[in-house]
Amino acid sequence: MFLTQQIPRIHSHFFASPKTPKFFLITSALLSNSKSPIPLPPPPPPPLSHFSTLTPTPTATPEDQESLQLSLESLFLPPETDVSSLKEAPLTARILKGSNIVLSKFAGHGVDVVNADFVKSSVKTEECPADGAPEFALVGRSNVGKSSLLNSLVRRKRLALTSKKPGKTQCINHFRINDSWYLVDLPGYGFAAAPHEVRTDWAKFTKDYFLNRPTLVSVFLLIDASIPAKKIDLEYASWLGQNEIPMTLVFTKCDKRKKKKNGGKRPEENVRDFQELIRDFFKSTPPWIMTSSVTNQGRDEILLHMSQLRNYWLKH
Numbered sequence: 515m516f517l518t519q520q521i522p523r524i525h526s527h528f529f530a531s532p533k534t535p536k537f538f539l540i541t542s543a544l545l546s547n548s549k550s551p552i553p554l555p556p557p558p559p560p561p562l563s564h565f566s567t568l569t570p571t572p573t574a575t576p577e578d579q580e581s582l583q584l585s586l587e588s589l590f591l592p593p594e595t596d597v598s599s600l601k602e603a604p605l606t607a608r609i610l611k612g613s614n615i616v617l618s619k620f621a622g623h624g625v626d627v628v629n630a631d632f633v634k635s636s637v638k639t640e641e642c643p644a645d646g647a648p649e650f651a652l653v654g655r656s657n658v659g660k661s662s663l664l665n666s667l668v669r670r671k672r673l674a675l676t677s678k679k680p681g682k683t684q685c686i687n688h689f690r691i692n693d694s695w696y697l698v699d700l701p702g703y704g705f706a707a708a709p710h711e712v713r714t715d716w717a718k719f720t721k722d723y724f725l726n727r728p729t730l731v732s733v734f735l736l737i738d739a740s741i742p743a744k745k746i747d748l749e750y751a752s753w754l755g756q757n758e759i760p761m762t763l764v765f766t767k768c769d770k771r772k773k774k775k776n777g778g779k780r781p782e783e784n785v786r787d788f789q790e791l792i793r794d795f796f797k798s799t800p801p802w803i804m805t806s807s808v809t810n811q812g813r814d815e816i817l818l819h820m821s822q823l824r825n826y827w828l829k830h
């Protein structure tokens with residue numbers, strides 16, 4: 515079972531809780547919970563000029579072109595986002611494609627990855643780099659695509675080693691980005707073939723890392739969107755919620771589409787189901803985003819989101 519230790523976290527205010535419930539029509543390619551989809555208007559212009567230098571994300575397929583009514587409560591509003599001063603259009607224009615993430619004034623600086631270097635592998639929190647730079651940890655089930663996502667974010671094929679066989683990554687691996695922050699690749703959980711002692715050790719050292727790493731800005735919990743929710747992922751999300759560890763849900767493998775006739779659900783449906791299942795674990799909706807390391811869907815959006823979390827963290 516998971517630890518239930520409660521510790522105060524300095525970043526719990528990332529989960530802003532808006533007071534006035536309002537409804538917005540989100541007009542990007544997102545999930546659909548509407549029975550009668552409304553046709554999409556042209557996409558809004560990029561909210562800030564320096565965002566337009568990013569590579570555009572692939573256009574969604576026609577079956578994704580559905581609209582979603584998201585309540586204000588289901589959006590992730592970064593800290594210091596003044597909702598009352600925003601009219602409907604500017605707010606919708608500030609939602610990252612394929613996500614519930616609103617961009618704040620902290621987004622933008624240092625988005626592009628100019629250089630990325632492997633620094634070290636650690637098996638204990640105390641062994642991790644001690645220079646105080648902010649970091650983001652990628653965690654998720656074995657084979658969910660953590661190392662692939664890291665490679666996609668830094669635009670390198672094999673900076674982090676990937677494998678078809680689960681259990682490839684075994685340590686806490688630090689990658690230094692732009693000489694100023696870290697991406698951290700962690701071993702996967704739920705690897706059934708691993709010996710019991712290895713699994714227990716994993717649980718100990720990664721959870722110790724989450725609870726005792728002061729420079730950890732946010733955990734990025736990866737969930738495979740090509741399959742239905744797994745119990746172990748729900749337990750993991752619950753543990754992070756209970757321990758108030760700042761978290762972003764990253765849905766991976768959104769390029770994989772199971773055939774409807776075989777009973778498979780589309781990634782959008784799995785994403786929606788997962789969120790229903792974790793609703794009660796959090797005080798307010800955590801940020802989530804849909805990605806694919808094959809098509810690079812969500813890559814620029816994740817980098818923007820990381821920039822806003824990092825820039826806020828550096829200022830506080």
Ligand SMILES: Nc1nc2c(ncn2[C@@H]2O[C@H](COP(=O)(O)OP(=O)(O)OP(=O)(O)O)[C@@H](O)[C@H]2O)c(=O)[nH]1
Pocket residue numbers: 654655656657658659660661662663675676677678679680681682683684700701702703766767768769770805806807808
């Ligand atoms: N179709 C598709 N395949 C992916 C995607 N991301 C990863 N994969 C494949 O999934 C397998 C596992 O990817 P990894 O990145 O090694 O997974 P991991 O989570 O780092 O695995 P561990 O290190 O074992 O915990 C590889 O065969 C990847 O090519 C994706 O977005 N789409």
Ligand SMILES: [Mg+2]
Pocket residue numbers: 660661662675676682683699700
């Ligand atoms: Mg890996």
